Amino acid sequence: MQFNYDTTNLLSKKIKENTITATLYLAAQKNIMHAPMYGIEYDPKKINLSKVNLCKKSTNGCVAACIYHNGLFQNAHFSKNKIKQARIKRTFKFLLQKDEFFEKLIKEIKALKRKAKKDNLKLLVQLNKTSDILWEKEEFEYKQKKYSNIMELFPEVDFFDYTKYDILKNRKKLPSNYTLIYSRAGLNKGKLIDSWEDLKNYLNNKISIAVVCSNEIKEQLLKNSTYEDYNIYDASLFETGQVDINKNINGSILLHEAKKGTNINTNSAFVLQTQEDISNYLI
Template sequence: MTYNYNTTSLLTVNKNSTHMIGTLYLAPQKNIMNAAYYGIEYDDKAINLSKINLCKKATNGCATSCIYHQGILKNSDFAKNRIKQARLKRTFKFLLQRDDFFIRLIKEIRSLEKKAHKEGLSLAIQLNGTSDILWEKEAFEFKEGKYENIMSFFKQVQFFDYTKYDIIKSRKNLPSNYHLTYSRAGMHKGKLIDDWAFLQNLLEKNIDVAVIFKKEIKEKLLNYSTFRGYKIIDADLNNCRASDIYHRENNKGLVLAHEAAKKTDITNSGFIIQNQEELDKYFSQV
């Protein structure tokens, strides 16, 4: 039996003043387990859904606050939630129909290259809109060629992503056109995943660190140009993280301040910094 996992497109396109950005949204963490509720069929002999996790470093806090579950996606009926259905279908296509997945991805990126050029914009691609896949290790074949990853196929295109993997240890030797930003994790099962010493080590090695704050804390911090000695910028002003390198100073990474969206589900895991007490607790220099 052939399963149809086609969607209108793989990439969702947005623009700012300088970039056209194509983002791939898949089903994060272990959410593929919910496929049946959305009426999506699959061959259980071809895939064991219980073993699929597209965000292996996800913490309790980020799983709860993930954009995959927020806004219009939070409480809508399964059958009517077309956005989640599409993300699940794209995930199955990536996992089970890889040849067709990469054919379509290449076609869409080529099309966006032409559109961006026509509009005088630079093209940037974000493949982990709601996942944390190591795309630099996702090899594929296209026509008669074999490629280590999609970045090696589009060497002239800038790719970027957030990640909770330790970039220094786990994601070495990245393609030159693949920019990663570390996404601070907070607590997980009672353990602090990334204390200030860990984050500072990244910043010292010219790696940017994204942190999510409640509105009041973010606004307070942005009254200053630095945080704990490192330049801090408003990450919500520009959604193309690859361009952050132009804000860096003294070969140090940036602290990227994000504001938690309204009505986001928040736990006490420290993933989203809610007040001064948490700021002092999780970013202690001692």
């Protein structure tokens, strides 16, 4: 039986500062497990929901802080939560109907390219908004030709993602139009995943890092254009095409602000909230 996992769009788009930023929202494992509650059918012989994890390197801190999880179980009307439904359907299409998934993804990127050209806009595509898939290894066939990844089909489009994989070890060979930023993890189960020395190693190898912090800490750090000689930016400037981090000699530090209502695991040090946090984890 062929299930219908169609959604209006795969990509969400925002236009700001002369840039179209298109993002793909998929479902986290916690949400996929409850697919039946959202009225989404599937064949249990083809997929084991308990083993689906599209963000394998996630830590306690980033899982807790991820806005994507907030409010999931606060509303009993699962069938009415259209956003979660759509994300689960997109995920099932990616996992179970991959040919159709890539066909739709290609169609949408082509449409965005046309709009960007017509309106003289830059196009940025982020495929791992709520996942950490190795897109550089996702092969597909389009019009009887095999492609190693979606970036190969669109060499003139800039793709970017944040990742918790060790880029220097596991993701060295990337398409030239695919920028990966290492996402600082902090502590996981009491163990420090990435010290400042680890982060500097990325920066010195021209790999930018992303740091999540409170508004107060973000404003404090952004008072200067550099931090220990590394360029530092509000991440939103990069995501809207206002900053080109690839032109810098070293990697850059991109600051993300933990929005109000974010569920912060204070034992994880994922979100830097105080001067003491900076002293402990960024020095």
